[in-house]
Amino acid sequence: MKKYTKTAMFFHWLTALLIIAAFWLGLTMVDIPGITPTKLRYFSWHKWLGITILGLSCLRLLWRLGNRPPEYPANMTSWQKKAASGLHILLYVLIFSIPISGYLYSLASGIPVIYLGIFPLPVIMDPNPELKPLLKQLHYVLNMTLLASFCLHVLAALKHQFFDRDGVLKRILP
Template sequence: MQAKNSSSSYGWVAIALHWIMAPAIIGTFILGWWMRQLSYYDPWYQRAPEIHKGVGIILLVFLLFRLAWRFANPSPASNPQTPNWQKFAATATHGLIYLLLLAIMVSGYLISTADGRPIDVFGIVSIPATLQGIPNQEDIAGSIHEILAWGLIGLVAAHVLAALKHHFIDRDGTLRRIIGIRVKGSTNDHSHVQTTLSTTK
């Protein structure tokens, strides 16, 4: 399986980035929601935010690489039978997801460094505080962070529903491409499906 995208399929790099980031983003959201319910004396009161911040920084690195890879490797062409409004909606949704992710990560950074302390990423690297002293920085960034996070989850839900529609209703192979399965011949012919993970085409 090729590393780069082609006009008809995703390469293994794009597929790997998608399936590494997707569960990590959802998991980080769930962790962020859960840790807000913890009391000061809970043993996870300090540990959960540390994990949340560390994973957030790692996801930022993955996001920047994914954006660079996307610009260098355009996505495969849409199915010709897909209506133009659906193509536009898919492009807009992807763009908004990337934009929200970036804004969420920046606001999270501003929350974590509002008091001047750096972010420790699992003892591997320390991210210094570069912006601080903004009036009510932690509260304002915190509100923005939460609102955008819920907005992101809403878009992700819409994205998942659209993918399921393409797979079960349209049967056009869209979902198979990001899973790493290539459809040969007709997009509706399930007998011609084979995994590209075992090929070098």
């Protein structure tokens, strides 16, 4: 069975690790009561991870557009292939929309985003107290959708590895 390219594997695993780190940091920071130096530092790191994920995802998508993934195994049913393709599209939509929603939420809150504490991102909207709670909720819902999609993605890969034994998981392993 044909494998993904080393570049595709690199993008896949690095993106996955950064998303897990950003998700964990996001859950951790919102549980810290009040406004503390630690909480503010975590918020900065969370934003930096989000921007990094967005930039890496742009590179990943460009790579993917020029490099087709390996075909699904011949024994996969049509509905499984459609479900897998749909889930991959959903994951791509989420890895773009989550950082963008977080960025807009930060701007609606009146807090500019300064990548790595050095590079200010453009302020494309004024603070908006009416939009702020909607963007906060959107960011949360998108993240929970990503969590569910991620779990489904992992479970499907494990199903292919241990039940179907069709080599699907091995295609993305270095």
